[in-house]
Amino acid sequence: MELMVAIFVGVLTGTGIYLTLRARTFDLVLGLTLLSYAVNLLIFVMGRLTVGRPPILDGSHASTLANYADPLPQALVLTAIVISFAMTALLLVIALVTRAETGSDHVDGEEPQAREERR
């Protein structure tokens, strides 16, 4: 299962970086979103993958990670999701306003051709 999650993280990061490097605001937003998914998965995995084990100590087993799930990465992931969600929403708004204001969805606020002609 580790391998599967690792591949997911890798693919998400790769696509995220590719999209982030494209010079359009919508691609940038998508890329950063995928990147944040990859990061969330990574944080989650860092608590080790466990199936069917409780996160709360009940005293019936020795309190080690072999018997319990680590609840902290889940709390971290929740925080990270909320923050990246809010940031993505903000970036979308900025991208929309920039599109309306400059008439271009290029991340530099103008088409590369327009910039060439200006020179």
Next chain:
Amino acid sequence: MNWQHWIIVPVVLPLIAGAACLLVERRAAGVARALSIGTTFVLLAVALYLASIAASGTVHPYLLGNWRAPFGIALALDRLSALMLVLTAVVAIASVLYARGGGARGAHDAQGLHYHALFQFQLMGLNGAFLTADLFNLFVFFEVLLIASYGLLLHGGGAARLKAAIHYVGFNLAGSALFLVAVALLYGITGTLNMADLSQRVATLGPDQASLVRAAALLLIVVFGVKAALLPLYFWLPDTYRAAPAPVAALFAIMTKVGVYCVARVTTLIFGGDAGVATDVAYPWLPWLAIGTLALAALGTLAAVRLRTLVAYLVIASAGTLLLAIGLGSAATLSAALFYLVNSTLVAAALFLLVDSIASGRGESDDAMTPAPLAYRAAYGTLFFLFALEAAGLPPMGGFIGKALLLQASADQPLMVATWSALLVSGLGMMIAVARAGSTVFWKAADANRMQVAAARPAYTERLAIGWLTFAMLLVVLNAGPMTRYAEATAAQLLDRRAYVGAVLGAQPVPPAWTPREGMKKP
């Protein structure tokens, strides 16, 4: 006044004030503004009080939620945090006063909604980042200060700001993702995020985890390098700072120092001299990158054709100098860095405000480095001269003392030749750049006619803001002796990580005044 909750006040107070500003700003903008200004002054008082506590030399932990570290989130106040809190408050006062003015174009804070709320949230994020002793909590405070800074950068709108904002926000979001990767890796390796606990556990890691922990450490340095404007991660800064409204740019002067602060904190506390497999992980990468930053920033100041761009590159140069000093990592270079940090922050903020004041009186020319009729030439010229001396590191200002201390401290370092040449040559470059800017803008310009003078008259709060920063700078120079001793004590405290670890991990929760189960049993 033995109230233990003082440490959390710099975080909670701006939060409450910001929320209150949101409630009242539509009905009574004046009340929101007064509240914001008042809060900032109270913050300075609290920061000074905390500095007086921290000056004793002990680390004061504060357990949020009353959980023992490392299980709960802990804050910790030491000399460095206290220094940064005071510096933040001093810059914030200038910024918030200046925002009230704004000359012919109307007050800066009235060009859109939520200025003071965002300003207070930004202060909350800054103070929290300086106080926290938990890596994930540091990430959260980073996001708080970033999201507030996005709003502040866009305040007033306009295509230039939007363009800068896309770059700035996108870059910082990618930076945040890297921060989380680093945090997750460190948690995966050590099972803790408390900085004191991390410091202990990283030191005991086996060689099989060396590469992973070193990768995580360097990722953290990269993230802080984004904030601090380290080569090659500074390209967002000149456009962003130039586009931001002047009071916001002044406040941003402290924001690059957050990155510097974090580098200083983690390279001393977690990845310092005796950190096992991660010992001195940032050396010699950090000094060399800082030297590169310094060189390019000096070239940037020479190439600048606008005053705001010039100041932005001076900010990058100061970040380069600071990271160089921190990267060298000895007690003497650290204390020189801390002394220089205070000066460079104050002067960067002051220059942004001064340049905006000058530009608003020059009409079409704005901040371009061309001769244009200028009102209050003598006053502006004198102030610019003073700030330029400070920024380029010439006597008698504090920037000179900081650089001299750094040169002296790096004399016995292996990188001494590179350090000295970088500092001296970049200093020369910056000196030429500010001298050229000053002679073009002040000497070649004609005096403005009477109408222009009347139109360019800065509001009294603007004069007050610039005067306040000038006063702070002079205060630092006149008290250079005590300041240097404080910086030395701070550096010594930073390098003595056992005291920090002991204080944070040894902090005892407060016994509960009322336990729910016991309380409910009683009728």
